[in-house]
Amino acid sequence: MTTYANNAKDILVLAATGKTGRRLVRRLREAGESVRAASRSAQVRFDWSDPATWEPAVAGAAAVYLVAPDDPAPVGDFVKLAAGAGAERFVALSGGGIEAVGPGFGEGMAEGERAVRDSGAQWTVLRPNNFFQNFSEDLWHRPLREGRLALPIGEVPEPFVDAEDIAEVAAAVLTGPDHHHGRVYGLSGPRALTFRAAVETIARAAGRPMRFEELTPEDYAAELRAEGHPEAAVTALGALFAMHRGGHSAEPADGVQQVLGREPRSLEAYAAQAAAAGAWA
Numbered sequence: 001m002t003t004y005a006n007n008a009k010d011i012l013v014l015a016a017t018g019k020t021g022r023r024l025v026r027r028l029r030e031a032g033e034s035v036r037a038a039s040r041s042a043q044v045r046f047d048w049s050d051p052a053t054w055e056p057a058v059a060g061a062a063a064v065y066l067v068a069p070d071d072p073a074p075v076g077d078f079v080k081l082a083a084g085a086g087a088e089r090f091v092a093l094s095g096g097g098i099e100a101v102g103p104g105f106g107e108g109m110a111e112g113e114r115a116v117r118d119s120g121a122q123w124t125v126l127r128p129n130n131f132f133q134n135f136s137e138d139l140w141h142r143p144l145r146e147g148r149l150a151l152p153i154g155e156v157p158e159p160f161v162d163a164e165d166i167a168e169v170a171a172a173v174l175t176g177p178d179h180h181h182g183r184v185y186g187l188s189g190p191r192a193l194t195f196r197a198a199v200e201t202i203a204r205a206a207g208r209p210m211r212f213e214e215l216t217p218e219d220y221a222a223e224l225r226a227e228g229h230p231e232a233a234v235t236a237l238g239a240l241f242a243m244h245r246g247g248h249s250a251e252p253a254d255g256v257q258q259v260l261g262r263e264p265r266s267l268e269a270y271a272a273q274a275a276a277a278g279a280w281a
Helices: 019-030 051-058 075-084 107-117 141-145 163-175 195-206 217-226 231-245 255-260 267-276
Strands: 010-013 035-039 061-067 089-093 122-128 148-151 183-187 211-214
Touching: 010 019, 019 035, 019 061, 019 163, 051 061, 051 075, 061 075, 061 107, 061 163, 075 089, 075 107, 089 107, 089 163, 107 122, 122 163, 141 148, 148 195, 148 217, 163 183, 163 255, 183 255, 195 211, 195 267, 217 231
Parallel strands: 010 035, 010 061, 061 089, 089 122, 122 183, 148 211
Antiparallel strands: none
């Protein structure tokens, strides 16, 4: 079990019900760590829009897994509060290609990076690519079950990454030696695939027809609006795919290998497991 210089020992995990957060909480608890799993619906209540929830959440926490909100405004104040309350280590979840993302997406993550760098505490930034689990848990899950994923991306590849690998890296950095301080780790899968190839891989694993369809950015925005997505989401997803089309997240990264000493899991392995569990049944 990890020990810290001060008397606090808890690890505060924000967005503890999210894709990486819930996997991280499980790993830390299995390792015997004392975890504060925080979200708007968790036992440790945390709400970015309600600063009254911040201080109770950080009390007794020596390390923080920071998952910033879309709105960058509260991030700096929270990090200052956490550091002042005794947090000695921050691991900030960011995103691959974050430097190239335009207004409307990624501003909270970028502010999270800045805030932990300026905190005076130990800090590490994780920049993962798109998660495998976006295909099976939300975002692109329903379109794939319906047999059609339509996006404005073309043949630009993406080295998708397993959320389990991200959680394992985060656990290692939160509880490991100090040499992770000041590091920015890009996290990706072992190779880059086009979205078309990813859909074909998943279709084979699921044993059912699925197709990828290329859209213009304008048609993609129109489809999102027709499905009832709020305008903020339309803008955010448009900015995300503009970054992808520019190739800013197309190259595989070696952060999983650097931290864990092994290769990241492949899309094929993930798809086989997810299909066996009925993800696209």
